[in-house]
Amino acid sequence: MSRRAEGKAHGKIIMIGEHSVVYDKPAIAIPFHEVNVTALVEQSEPTDGENKIWFSSKYFNGVLLDAPDELSGIKASVDETFDLLNVSPTNLNIHIDSSIPSGRGLGSSAAVAHAVVKAIFNYYDAPLRHDVQMHLVQIAETHAHGNPSGIDMEATCNDSPIWFQKGKETTALLIDKPLHIIVADSGRFGDTRTAVEGIRFMYRNNPAVARRSIDLLGDYTYECQRSLATGNLQKIGECLNLAQDELAVLGVSDPSLDHLIHTARLHGALGAKLTGGGRGGCILVLAQDGHQAQIVSTALKQAGAYQTWTSVVG
Numbered sequence: 001m002s003r004r005a006e007g008k009a010h011g012k013i014i015m016i017g018e019h020s021v022v023y024d025k026p027a028i029a030i031p032f033h034e035v036n037v038t039a040l041v042e043q044s045e046p047t048d049g050e051n052k053i054w055f056s057s058k059y060f061n062g063v064l065l066d067a068p069d070e071l072s073g074i075k076a077s078v079d080e081t082f083d084l085l086n087v088s089p090t091n092l093n094i095h096i097d098s099s100i101p102s103g104r105g106l107g108s109s110a111a112v113a114h115a116v117v118k119a120i121f122n123y124y125d126a127p128l129r130h131d132v133q134m135h136l137v138q139i140a141e142t143h144a145h146g147n148p149s150g151i152d153m154e155a156t157c158n159d160s161p162i163w164f165q166k167g168k169e170t171t172a173l174l175i176d177k178p179l180h181i182i183v184a185d186s187g188r189f190g191d192t193r194t195a196v197e198g199i200r201f202m203y204r205n206n207p208a209v210a211r212r213s214i215d216l217l218g219d220y221t222y223e224c225q226r227s228l229a230t231g232n233l234q235k236i237g238e239c240l241n242l243a244q245d246e247l248a249v250l251g252v253s254d255p256s257l258d259h260l261i262h263t264a265r266l267h268g269a270l271g272a273k274l275t276g277g278g279r280g281g282c283i284l285v286l287a288q289d290g291h292q293a294q295i296v297s298t299a300l301k302q303a304g305a306y307q308t309w310t311s312v313v314g
Helices: 069-085 108-123 130-145 151-155 192-205 207-230 233-249 255-266 290-302
Strands: 004-016 027-043 053-056 061-063 092-098 162-164 179-185 271-275 282-287 307-313
Touching: 004 108, 004 151, 004 207, 004 233, 004 271, 004 282, 027 108, 027 151, 027 179, 027 207, 027 307, 053 069, 069 108, 069 130, 092 108, 108 130, 108 151, 130 151, 151 162, 179 255, 179 290, 192 207, 207 233, 233 255, 233 271, 233 282, 255 271, 255 282, 255 290, 282 290, 290 307
Parallel strands: 053 092
Antiparallel strands: 004 027, 027 092, 027 162, 053 061, 179 282, 179 307, 271 282
């Protein structure tokens, strides 16, 4: 057993297919190494003669048992991890250092769970199988999102772009030409659970409209896959724009996201759409090259984006 161990994970971006992935359509996700999380597990000194597990992060510092409901998924995942390892931990401190903003659709909850699980297994010098890791992270994700598709779990532990479809094997995605990506944070928390429930409500009450948008999102995802393989940046951008239209129909965009998307397109973006759950959170922008990416990034900040990141994929 180590006295100190780390676990790491990175953020993710859903390029296309969010929400339709819940209805068994494919989705494309890319790793977002510009934001990441490190979990540190180490032995601590007992306080007041009591053996406790302490948890420290930017959102909560204290005894893990007393953590707020927002951390219920991590608590459940940690408990199951200790059960699987058949250990009874005492005097442990779990510290989270994360640059992934919470509630923005960048995979914060999944990445934190991955990092914590890996750190605990490393602390006990235990081998961690991929299926076990995914099971433990799924516990945290279910608490966070209700009935998650699993794409966040896969994307935050893969270092390559992925093709994801619920119930099928996740595969690496071929990208023929580098993608110059901008992610802009609206500064507002997204609400994936409410967005998913809203689409489910539409599916019950206006099934023709909802089904058409879901089907089109699936079609655009397949077209985006083909365009990524051939390096057709114009077509990729077109797919992103068309996907945004259907996400708006489904009610998961909002005026703040629409404003940033309009700004990006006005300044030469090939494509722009929300990424993640929507109703707040972030947008994803595809630029022609690095120079154009900087122009768009500056324009988005001037238009009110809380933060922007640029990334090159592929």
